[in-house]
Amino acid sequence: MKLRLLPFALLVSLAASSGHSQTQTNAPAEDWKPASSNQPGKDYPKVNSEGRVKFRIVATNAQNVGVTFRDSSPFTKGEDGAWYGYTRPLDEGFHYYAIKLDGAEVPDPSSLMFFGAQRWGSAVEIPAKDQDFYALRNVPHGQLREVFFYSKSTDSQRRAFVYTPPGYDQNPEQRYPVLYLQHGWGENEYGWGVQGRAREIMDNLIAENKTRPFIIVMIYGMTNETRMGGMRDFDIGPFETVLVKELIPYVDANFRTLSDQPNRAMAGLSMGGMETRTITLRNPDTFSHIGVFSGGSIAVTNITDLAAFKAGNRLVFVSYGSKELGGDRPTRGGDPKAHAEALRQAGINSHFYVSPDTAHEWQTWRRSLREFAPLLFKP
Amino acid sequence: MKLRLLPFALLVSLAASSGHSQTQTNAPAEDWKPASSNQPGKDYPKVNSEGRVKFRIVATNAQNVGVTFRDSSPFTKGEDGAWYGYTRPLDEGFHYYAIKLDGAEVPDPSSLMFFGAQRWGSAVEIPAKDQDFYALRNVPHGQLREVFFYSKSTDSQRRAFVYTPPGYDQNPEQRYPVLYLQHGWGENEYGWGVQGRAREIMDNLIAENKTRPFIIVMIYGMTNETRMGGMRDFDIGPFETVLVKELIPYVDANFRTLSDQPNRAMAGLSMGGMETRTITLRNPDTFSHIGVFSGGSIAVTNITDLAAFKAGNRLVFVSYGSKELGGDRPTRGGDPKAHAEALRQAGINSHFYVSPDTAHEWQTWRRSLREFAPLLFKP
Numbered sequence: 120m121k122l123r124l125l126p127f128a129l130l131v132s133l134a135a136s137s138g139h140s141q142t143q144t145n146a147p148a149e150d151w152k153p154a155s156s157n158q159p160g161k162d163y164p165k166v167n168s169e170g171r172v173k174f175r176i177v178a179t180n181a182q183n184v185g186v187t188f189r190d191s192s193p194f195t196k197g198e199d200g201a202w203y204g205y206t207r208p209l210d211e212g213f214h215y216y217a218i219k220l221d222g223a224e225v226p227d228p229s230s231l232m233f234f235g236a237q238r239w240g241s242a243v244e245i246p247a248k249d250q251d252f253y254a255l256r257n258v259p260h261g262q263l264r265e266v267f268f269y270s271k272s273t274d275s276q277r278r279a280f281v282y283t284p285p286g287y288d289q290n291p292e293q294r295y296p297v298l299y300l301q302h303g304w305g306e307n308e309y310g311w312g313v314q315g316r317a318r319e320i321m322d323n324l325i326a327e328n329k330t331r332p333f334i335i336v337m338i339y340g341m342t343n344e345t346r347m348g349g350m351r352d353f354d355i356g357p358f359e360t361v362l363v364k365e366l367i368p369y370v371d372a373n374f375r376t377l378s379d380q381p382n383r384a385m386a387g388l389s390m391g392g393m394e395t396r397t398i399t400l401r402n403p404d405t406f407s408h409i410g411v412f413s414g415g416s417i418a419v420t421n422i423t424d425l426a427a428f429k430a431g432n433r434l435v436f437v438s439y440g441s442k443e444l445g446g447d448r449p450t451r452g453g454d455p456k457a458h459a460e461a462l463r464q465a466g467i468n469s470h471f472y473v474s475p476d477t478a479h480e481w482q483t484w485r486r487s488l489r490e491f492a493p494l495l496f497k498p
Numbered sequence: 499m500k501l502r503l504l505p506f507a508l509l510v511s512l513a514a515s516s517g518h519s520q521t522q523t524n525a526p527a528e529d530w531k532p533a534s535s536n537q538p539g540k541d542y543p544k545v546n547s548e549g550r551v552k553f554r555i556v557a558t559n560a561q562n563v564g565v566t567f568r569d570s571s572p573f574t575k576g577e578d579g580a581w582y583g584y585t586r587p588l589d590e591g592f593h594y595y596a597i598k599l600d601g602a603e604v605p606d607p608s609s610l611m612f613f614g615a616q617r618w619g620s621a622v623e624i625p626a627k628d629q630d631f632y633a634l635r636n637v638p639h640g641q642l643r644e645v646f647f648y649s650k651s652t653d654s655q656r657r658a659f660v661y662t663p664p665g666y667d668q669n670p671e672q673r674y675p676v677l678y679l680q681h682g683w684g685e686n687e688y689g690w691g692v693q694g695r696a697r698e699i700m701d702n703l704i705a706e707n708k709t710r711p712f713i714i715v716m717i718y719g720m721t722n723e724t725r726m727g728g729m730r731d732f733d734i735g736p737f738e739t740v741l742v743k744e745l746i747p748y749v750d751a752n753f754r755t756l757s758d759q760p761n762r763a764m765a766g767l768s769m770g771g772m773e774t775r776t777i778t779l780r781n782p783d784t785f786s787h788i789g790v791f792s793g794g795s796i797a798v799t800n801i802t803d804l805a806a807f808k809a810g811n812r813l814v815f816v817s818y819g820s821k822e823l824g825g826d827r828p829t830r831g832g833d834p835k836a837h838a839e840a841l842r843q844a845g846i847n848s849h850f851y852v853s854p855d856t857a858h859e860w861q862t863w864r865r866s867l868r869e870f871a872p873l874l875f876k877p
Contacts, residue, residue, distance in 0.1 A: 158617055158618055159616075159686075160616075176602065177601070177602055178599065178600055178601045178602035179600070179602075180562065180600040180601040181599075181602065182561070182600070183559065220557065220560075221557055221558070221559040221560040221561070221599065222557045222558030222559040222560060223555065223558075223560065223599060223607075225597070225604040226611075228602075228604050228619065232605075232611040232618045237538075237539075238537055238607060239537055239610060239611045240607065255646065255655050257655065260647075260655075262644065262645050263643070263644040264641045264643045265641065265642040265643075265644075266639065266641050268639075269636050276634050276635075276636065281641075288754075289752075307538075373667060373668075
């Protein structure tokens with residue numbers, strides 16, 4: 120089966136320009152502070168209390184400097200010869216961007232580098248009122264392990280990241296449930312561990328006794344070796360083979376997992392949510408818990424054998440950012456809230472979550488993981 | 499004690515321009531292939547059989563495009579409107595660079611991003627005749643684990659990378675020796691695991707039964723929280739405290755180490771080699787094996803109590819790239835080969851290695867690790 124995922128590519132490309140549509144009528148608040156997403160020792164970009172971002176670009180001989188955020192101020196040369204410009208107020212959370220420089224689009228050399236929008240490049244973190252839930256706190260930490268395994272179906276060494284919860288190495292008799300967690304289109308297996316803050320979110324939830332400790336496995340969600348490319352003809356089959364036939368057996372052989380169906384979940388964002396829906400519905404004996412973040416929803420009519428599904432499924436969780444819903448932007452596959460309610464009426468453990476004031480971006484998905492994790496693997 | 503490390507900063511800044519000094523008299527060989535260090539799906543930069551690198555930069559309105567490699571060709575606009583230019587033949591191995599664009603120095607958006615020269619930015623990999631020893635092969639793989647621990651002396655959560663060898667999780671009764679392995683000035687704790695290929699080198703050596711399996715721990719070698727900054731006034735004390743008083747106890751408590759002195763080594767490159775020399779000589783009861791890569795050497799006169807040192811030390815390994823030696827460039831602290839021989843004469847297990855045809859760059863240090871590892875922790 121070919122999945123037509125083009126609408127997701129469109130959403131991802133829109134993401135960098137989401138946020139308030141306020142225009143530049145007023146002067147920005149002059150309480151700029153260096154962004155937490157900056158490279159070591161870099162003062163710029165700076166963020167102010169309105170959520171605006173101010174850039175400083177050294178390009179002495181450039182004719183034209185700008186940034187990919189829409190509705191930004193013109194960039195002008197300061198007294199030090201560097202170029203300065205700032206954005207409109209942006210949503211809380213994480214936003215990819217690039218610098219425009221005489222016709223080039225390049226990473227901002229002052230930003231840390233993140234993989235999204237099909238490239239390693241710059242992004243900026245806007246402080247959020249609820250940022251403590253994904254902060255690196257002084258609590259017991261799990262480990263994020265980079266592993267490689269041989270995939271026979273693709274004849275390649277494939278990278279996965281595995282989060283093991285605090286105490287994993289100290290309790291050699293304990294076994295853990297596993298969540299397979301997928302990134303979105305244009306992203307890769309680094310996304311959840313870096314900008315997604317999956318490690319910090321889990322460490323903090325576990326420290327507060329809000330979730331059962333479990334393992335998380337993150338892998339690249341396609342099999343095109345040059346990476347990315349068109350979504351139009353994306354065939355989920357080869358990825359499904361890697362995940363179900365190769366990665367899961369590898370993880371169960373190399374980590375202390377609870378390897379039965381009630382202890383295995385899959386979730387993903389955007390394209391990864393769509394992959395989750397397809398793969399979990401096709402493999403009900405493999406997965407018991409389903410999470411779809413900004414990636415469509417599951418209608419009762421999507422389920423072939425409702426009685427069998429009800430017997431084996433333990434959770435269907437669907438989420439969106441509030442700015443993805445309503446208005447004139449159609450939600451893929453129908454009203455997700457109505458679908459969630461219908462599932463509940465049909466006797467399924469169905470949850471629907473809306474992240475306040477966020478769009479198709481990582482702040483929505485960080486919060487989705489925070490809401491999803493405590494619902495998993497209940498005794 | 500303050501260490502004056504300025505000469506290393508100089509060497510590091512020179513590194514990107516090292517290589518043959520052949521001028522651009524002949525046309526380059528037209529056998530260009532995409533570099534292995536490119537971002538997914540990127541055709542450029544390309545490398546040819548002479549070790550030249552060819553760049554393609556889209557910057558339609560730029561007046562001037564170039565690259566930080568000295569003696570590169572002028573960049574000119576191609577028929578597609580993009581800018582093209584190429585380097586002189588470069589040494590085999592790994593080289594940091596940046597793109598120059600109308601007065602800006604920016605990462606090449608087509609390159610993967612590496613931390614060195616004090617920034618996350620671009621680099622290019624020139625295929626080496628011996629590249630198989632650091633290739634990702636189909637052998638049993640260890641894990642590279644990102645961990646965070648609380649450092650009381652700096653009141654901060656500090657990141658370390660820990661390589662656990664293949665079989666670590668499968669043999670819960672086995673304990674392992676530990677190597678603490680340091681990066682150079684302007685680099686950080688990612689260096690050895692990414693461009694240093696420490697994981698691949700160890701996996702391959704272990705698969706060939708050339709080394710005993712051991713754990714490697716990598717941490718940022720300074721304590722300035724904004725990172726980097728001047729070397730002139732660098733004080734090694736705070737880092738020594740983090741390493742010896744905090745990181746080692748953390749590792750011994752959280753990994754299955756052999757925690758006695760005979761099973762603990764320290765090594766490092768450039769600044770990290772100098773740190774290794776200072777810290778191991780100050781802490782002879784903590785470390786038994788010493789590796790100094792392109793970072794000076796150890797003279798008999800550096801050792802305060804030779805008899806005690808001989809009783810506790812099991813290895814002193816010093817290495818350089820051949821292009822760092824001889825000529826009119828003075829080697830820091832005297833002739834390293836003569837020092838190594840004098841140590842040997844004094845009854846110390848002293849080894850000296852020279853990497854052929856390489857300079858103060860990662861190819862020297864990859865080979866140094868390959869030569870050093872098999873000498874460690876012999877029964």
